[in-house]
Amino acid sequence: MANRLVISNIGLLATPLGKTARAGADQGRISLRTGAYLAAEDGVITALGNGIPPRELLEGARHIDAGGRLVTPGLVDAHTHLVFGGWREHELALKRRGVSYLDILAQGGGILSTVRQTREASQEALTEKAAQALARMLCLGVTTCEAKSGYGLDQATELKQLAAVRTLAARQPVELVSTYLGAHALPPEYKDDREGYLRLMTREMIPMVSREGLAEFCDVFCETGVFTAAEAEEILRAAQAHGLKAKIHTDEIDAIGGTELAGWLQAVSAEHLIAATDRGIDALARGGTVAVLLPATSFYLGKPYARARNMIAAGVPVAAASDYNPGSCPSLNLQLVMNLACWNYKMSPEEVLTAVTLNAAAAVCRADRLGSLEPGKQADLVIWDAPNLDYIFYRFGENLVKTVIKAGMPVSEK
Ligand code: NIG
Numbered sequence: 402m403a404n405r406l407v408i409s410n411i412g413l414l415a416t417p418l419g420k421t422a423r424a425g426a427d428q429g430r431i432s433l434r435t436g437a438y439l440a441a442e443d444g445v446i447t448a449l450g451n452g453i454p455p456r457e458l459l460e461g462a463r464h465i466d467a468g469g470r471l472v473t474p475g476l477v478d479a480h481t482h483l484v485f486g487g488w489r490e491h492e493l494a495l496k497r498r499g500v501s502y503l504d505i506l507a508q509g510g511g512i513l514s515t516v517r518q519t520r521e522a523s524q525e526a527l528t529e530k531a532a533q534a535l536a537r538m539l540c541l542g543v544t545t546c547e548a549k550s551g552y553g554l555d556q557a558t559e560l561k562q563l564a565a566v567r568t569l570a571a572r573q574p575v576e577l578v579s580t581y582l583g584a585h586a587l588p589p590e591y592k593d594d595r596e597g598y599l600r601l602m603t604r605e606m607i608p609m610v611s612r613e614g615l616a617e618f619c620d621v622f623c624e625t626g627v628f629t630a631a632e633a634e635e636i637l638r639a640a641q642a643h644g645l646k647a648k649i650h651t652d653e654i655d656a657i658g659g660t661e662l663a664g665w666l667q668a669v670s671a672e673h674l675i676a677a678t679d680r681g682i683d684a685l686a687r688g689g690t691v692a693v694l695l696p697a698t699s700f701y702l703g704k705p706y707a708r709a710r711n712m713i714a715a716g717v718p719v720a721a722a723s724d725y726n727p728g729s730c731p732s733l734n735l736q737l738v739m740n741l742a743c744w745n746y747k748m749s750p751e752e753v754l755t756a757v758t759l760n761a762a763a764a765v766c767r768a769d770r771l772g773s774l775e776p777g778k779q780a781d782l783v784i785w786d787a788p789n790l791d792y793i794f795y796r797f798g799e800n801l802v803k804t805v806i807k808a809g810m811p812v813s814e815k
Pocket residue numbers: 482511512515622650653698724726727728729730
């Protein structure tokens with residue numbers, strides 16, 4: 402017999418609709434259904450209705466009374482650096498004194514300090530640490546999470562990070578999406594041989610990661626002092642040739658052409674984009690690339706906020722994600738990201754909801770199955786301790802999630 406779930410007495414069911422990213426005015430046009438119920442069979446939504454669910458639906462079903470609360474799709478965190486060794490709280494004083502993120506990196510700290518700690522950690526220790534982070538994300542409403550490598554840079558450690566993600570995908574409820582980010586920094590052993598590292602990535606690592614099915618995406622940190630747009634192009638073209646889909650970290654600090662490149666390459670997503678130019682934004686719109694914005698990173702680095710309103714006006718679908726990592730965003734709280742997006746990107750609650758559900762699902766190529774609540778989609782959802790959508794943007798700073806359902810199964814309850 403099918404495994405049926407019925408959620409009744411939903412005060413407000415708020416969800417974007419569709420199987421693709423929503424751009425422009427459509428980003429804010431979501432479905433708002435009051436007094437609703439939802440039914441799912443074997444993890445897939447089969448019915449939505451108003452009022453009391455029909456008796457035949459309730460027979461033999463697991464029944465949850467939502468008590469008049471808000472229900473939304475499960476949150477998708479489309480950009481995290483989930484697996485890493487150690488922390489970097491020693492950088493706090495440097496940052497407070499005004500030493501810049503790129504200066505810390507140029508002095509061998511920053512990402513390279515986490516590379517050292519990740520190389521030293523065992524695979525078991527990395528897996529355990531990431532498992533704890535995922536458990537906290539789940540309580541905060543996250544049902545799908547992207548996870549990047551990039552703190553190994555050498556072959557053994559990159560594979561150790563990717564293997565940790567594979568292990569975690571099988572043993573806990575949050576769905577994981579794996580990204581190879583070998584081009585996160587130039588490894589110290591290649592500091593006088595950029596070409597050699599590019600060759601290692603494009604000729605050995607990318608083919609191997611693809612062959613072994615260790616990642617779906619390839620990402621590059623395209624930034625002043627890290628990788629140039631020409632290098633990013635070489636890496637991402639090699640990735641695409643091997644069947645990995647392209648993502649790019651770019652224009653976080655300086656506009657060096659990475660946003661334009663993302664559009665030309667029809668990358669699935671471009672991330673950060675704080676310094677993106679009008680030309681870059683147009684290129685994203687033409688390339689059908691999702692802009693993944695990371696407001697908690699702007700907050701933590703004391704940087705400006707990306708020009709979300711210009712992106713929405715240009716028809717670029719906007720997603721928002723945590724960027725959880727030990728350097729530029731040591732927080733994994735996607736609810737905080739939603740609050741920051743609302744206030745600092747001047748996005749409406751409806752636009753932000755789309756940004757962390759359907760558009761975030763599109764940024765990890767899962768919008769056909771995840772990111773909205775409608776028949777045929779997977780029953781990943783959150784019951785909030787809130788009566789309406791505005792409430793979760795109003796009561797910022799505490800966890801407002803009551804129940805999390807993944808593929809029709811309750812997986813977290815407060
Ligand atoms: O997305 N900018 C590059 N990578 C990360 C930060 C990594 C780190 O500082 O450890 C980011 O912000």
